[in-house]
Amino acid sequence: MLRSTTAYATTRSNHNMSILVRPTVPSKSSSGKKRLGKFDEARLLTDLANMRDDGVWNFRKRWDLYAGRSNDVLIRCRDELQLLWRQAASLIDSEWRMTEYQERLFDVWHEQPSGASLEETICEDWLTQEKGGLHVDWTPKMKGIRPDATSLPKVLAWACLMHAEHLAVCRNLECPAPYFIASRKDQRYCSQECAWPAKRAAKLKWWHENRAKDAQERKTAQKKRPAGKGR
Numbered sequence: 377m378l379r380s381t382t383a384y385a386t387t388r389s390n391h392n393m394s395i396l397v398r399p400t401v402p403s404k405s406s407s408g409k410k411r412l413g414k415f416d417e418a419r420l421l422t423d424l425a426n427m428r429d430d431g432v433w434n435f436r437k438r439w440d441l442y443a444g445r446s447n448d449v450l451i452r453c454r455d456e457l458q459l460l461w462r463q464a465a466s467l468i469d470s471e472w473r474m475t476e477y478q479e480r481l482f483d484v485w486h487e488q489p490s491g492a493s494l495e496e497t498i499c500e501d502w503l504t505q506e507k508g509g510l511h512v513d514w515t516p517k518m519k520g521i522r523p524d525a526t527s528l529p530k531v532l533a534w535a536c537l538m539h540a541e542h543l544a545v546c547r548n549l550e551c552p553a554p555y556f557i558a559s560r561k562d563q564r565y566c567s568q569e570c571a572w573p574a575k576r577a578a579k580l581k582w583w584h585e586n587r588a589k590d591a592q593e594r595k596t597a598q599k600k601r602p603a604g605k606g607r
Contacts, residue, residue, distance in 0.1 A: 397513050397522035398538075399531070401441065415525055417535035418557045421543075424450070424532075425457050425555035442528050452477065453528060456498050460536060461555055463494045464543040471549070499536060502529035546570050 509527030544558035548570035565571035
């Protein structure tokens, strides 16, 4: 259940200092030695948000860092992430069917007196779910806080802050994976394939409207033509 919250600020004090730093994850090189690899937080967000109830096994297989977490925990995190995502995209509406858990979360947030946003409330709750999970980098070139890649709740809070301005939901209701990171703020569809039906409908509408207009103009012109002209 969500707790009451205080503001969680992210700031940039100058060009080489950020409070948000991308984590690294242990991986193996071709020689078998462990090395630090890049962490694809955008892929994690979209994989989890688009995870179906029967797709938990596939998520664990792709993200073995979280293989030890139960189905219930992963589905709960997904529900929280989807709720945050749709609120950030201003797409919590009657067309979206919430789970029972999402409805409870939304009601608790709506009734709390703190005035915090839903996104802030969910992120604050993620930050308090597990002890530790945060690291400080303090070097001449970078000073900031980064999450432990194995702490899923803290990674989710960090990743949502990193991509807050580009959390988008595909407007194609048939899209199998509607949650995506947009490349621009006004992007409505996750791909050209999803955008095509809407583009086709718009073109047909334009064609019908203009064809009808042209036909009416020709009909009006014929009525105004003097009798016998053109014979």
